[in-house]
Amino acid sequence: xxxxxxxxxxxxxxxxxxxxxxxxxxxxxxxxxxxxxxxxxxxxxxxxxxxxxxxxxxxxxxxxxxxxxxxxxxxxxxxxxxxxxxxxxxxxxxxxxxxxxxxxxxxxxxxxxxxxxxxxxxxxxxxxxxxxxxxxxxxxxxxxxxxxxxxxxxxxxxxxxxxxxxxxxxxxxxxxxxxxxxxxxxxxxxxxxxxxxxxxxxxxxxxxx
Numbered sequence: 001x002x003x004x005x006x007x008x009x010x011x012x013x014x015x016x017x018x019x020x021x022x023x024x025x026x027x028x029x030x031x032x033x034x035x036x037x038x039x040x041x042x043x044x045x046x047x048x049x050x051x052x053x054x055x056x057x058x059x060x061x062x063x064x065x066x067x068x069x070x071x072x073x074x075x076x077x078x079x080x081x082x083x084x085x086x087x088x089x090x091x092x093x094x095x096x097x098x099x100x101x102x103x104x105x106x107x108x109x110x111x112x113x114x115x116x117x118x119x120x121x122x123x124x125x126x127x128x129x130x131x132x133x134x135x136x137x138x139x140x141x142x143x144x145x146x147x148x149x150x151x152x153x154x155x156x157x158x159x160x161x162x163x164x165x166x167x168x169x170x171x172x173x174x175x176x177x178x179x180x181x182x183x184x185x186x187x188x189x190x191x192x193x194x195x196x197x198x199x200x201x202x203x204x205x206x207x208x209x
Contacts, residue, residue, distance in 0.1 A: 063078040076099045154167065168183030
């Protein structure tokens with residue numbers, strides 16, 4: 001297993017529970033539906049009955065339970081059913097994308113996140129996961145995309161150390177060691193106990209960066 005794969009695995013495990021809990025909060029936040037007015041999707045969403053919405057909530061909760069048991073494929077099937085009943089819901093789409101990411105289906109994750117961002121533009125974790133998905137695909141163009149998206153996450157939330165950590169990882173992949181060092185130091189300014197950032201910073205220091 002390469003160093004990149006180890007970092008990716010560790011990062012996924014570290015943030016999986018935290019991020020998945022965070023996205024549950026989206027159901028209580030208003031969503032931006034202006035992008036869909038021309039397609040008539042707003043009208044369709046307004047016609048959702050309370051019974052349908054309750055059923056969708058139950059499906060999401062069921063998917064959460066399967067996710068916690070690491071039954072990712074089953075959780076994905078349930079979430080797709082929820083998405084059919086309530087399309088363009090950012091919470092559902094994020095969770096679909098996250099499972100794709102875990103399963104290394106990065107392009108599928110990106111496509112789900114694109115729809116999520118269209119309906120809800122202000123959640124930084126959407127951009128963070130998009131950045132991680134592009135980074136995982138590798139290559140110069142994808143790393144530039146990853147940098148763009150993680151910087152948008154930071155723009156939306158300047159006090160989240162994991163975003164700076166992810167930015168540092170992207171800089172490191174681009175062989176921008178000074179920039180990576182700055183990003184890891186910024187993460188530690190926010191959270192001095194961020195062990196992953198400490199480890200990466202120590203590696204850079206041993207290289208006299």
